[in-house]
Amino acid sequence: MRKTVCSFLVVVAMALCASTVKAQQNAKGLKDAYAGYFDVGVAVNMRNIADEQQIALIKREFNSITAENAMKPGSVHPSKDRWNWREADSVADFCRRNGLKLRGHCLMWHNQIGRWMYQDSQGNLLSKEEFYQNMKEHIFTVVNRYKDVVYAWDVVNEAISDGNGPYRNTPMYQIAGDEFIKMAFIWAHEADPNAVLFYNDYNAAIPEKRNRIYNMIKKLKAEGAPIHAVGMQGHYSIYGPRIEDVDVAIQKYSELVSTIHITELDLRANQEMGGDLNLSTEGVQITPEVKARFEKQYVDLFKVLRKHKQVVRCVTFWNLSDKDSWVGERNYPLLFDAKYQPKDAYHLVKNFNPKEE
Numbered sequence: 001m002r003k004t005v006c007s008f009l010v011v012v013a014m015a016l017c018a019s020t021v022k023a024q025q026n027a028k029g030l031k032d033a034y035a036g037y038f039d040v041g042v043a044v045n046m047r048n049i050a051d052e053q054q055i056a057l058i059k060r061e062f063n064s065i066t067a068e069n070a071m072k073p074g075s076v077h078p079s080k081d082r083w084n085w086r087e088a089d090s091v092a093d094f095c096r097r098n099g100l101k102l103r104g105h106c107l108m109w110h111n112q113i114g115r116w117m118y119q120d121s122q123g124n125l126l127s128k129e130e131f132y133q134n135m136k137e138h139i140f141t142v143v144n145r146y147k148d149v150v151y152a153w154d155v156v157n158e159a160i161s162d163g164n165g166p167y168r169n170t171p172m173y174q175i176a177g178d179e180f181i182k183m184a185f186i187w188a189h190e191a192d193p194n195a196v197l198f199y200n201d202y203n204a205a206i207p208e209k210r211n212r213i214y215n216m217i218k219k220l221k222a223e224g225a226p227i228h229a230v231g232m233q234g235h236y237s238i239y240g241p242r243i244e245d246v247d248v249a250i251q252k253y254s255e256l257v258s259t260i261h262i263t264e265l266d267l268r269a270n271q272e273m274g275g276d277l278n279l280s281t282e283g284v285q286i287t288p289e290v291k292a293r294f295e296k297q298y299v300d301l302f303k304v305l306r307k308h309k310q311v312v313r314c315v316t317f318w319n320l321s322d323k324d325s326w327v328g329e330r331n332y333p334l335l336f337d338a339k340y341q342p343k344d345a346y347h348l349v350k351n352f353n354p355k356e357e
């Protein structure tokens, strides 16, 4: 009898132990699975950091934050003499409170930027001197305000053209040519010599655009621009880019910089790629075939990112769940579904086997 009770207790103890181990494993997030590789980040909106359950999810899974919109020039500096810090401050405070790293996004972009930065009230382009004065003041003020918590800045976003290149023909480019890109880096570096400074763009793995980005960084570095790092945004699709192109792009950029981040990762279920705002948010049917492609693309991508762990230091998902995604939940883009539940792809990305690599 005593023997039977003992065996029973041993079995119960083992079961409890196994379930604790399982619970521990389950409790571990992406950031823990990737601890020996790179940080895993997420772009947040204001709702994400106000809702207790979403906060818990963020803290469990991620160790780096990007403000999806709150720190952009148009948000913090809508007109020359107006600053609007409320949302940017709440993201910064969220990171301070929770000991999370914060990537600053972004200092100069042709989108979500007040026109006052580069044109007068009649719509004429400003002189280079006036534009530079505005840009310098903007960069110094923002970088100084978040110096204690922002460790990396996307200094210039999307300055390379998608079509006839090499540069995107923005008003800022029309005023100052590529010198404005160099000056943005110089001033960001002056404002915070410790910040890691990024050039950030989408479709950065597509060979043509990759070469343009590569040549621009090489040229501007030679002219003295402190470009420390490349942000490859992501905004991929289940059909592309080819993982070999991601692999080659990382190798190429590593010739110029020692740090690469995937800054805005999501995978659309349709054929579109990139960060262009004119893209549709049309979804497709998530058939078993689409789901399988989605999982394979994530698995293959993370495999190549792990291979480059010496240089890839952070991978940030662009939004917390499909519900938050700028490409729409019908595009099925992230590892958490519209109910904030992990998809099968989440487990596949998380539970990789390091021995197989």
Ligand code: 9MR
Pocket (backbone or CB within 6 Å): 068, 069, 111, 112, 157, 202, 233, 264, 275, 276, 277, 326
């Ligand atoms: O996700 C962002 C979306 O909420 C905004 O409406 C949009 C327009 O400014 O910007 C989105 O984020 C962009 C990022 O800042 C830069 N790369 C492209 C992203 C998708 O457009």
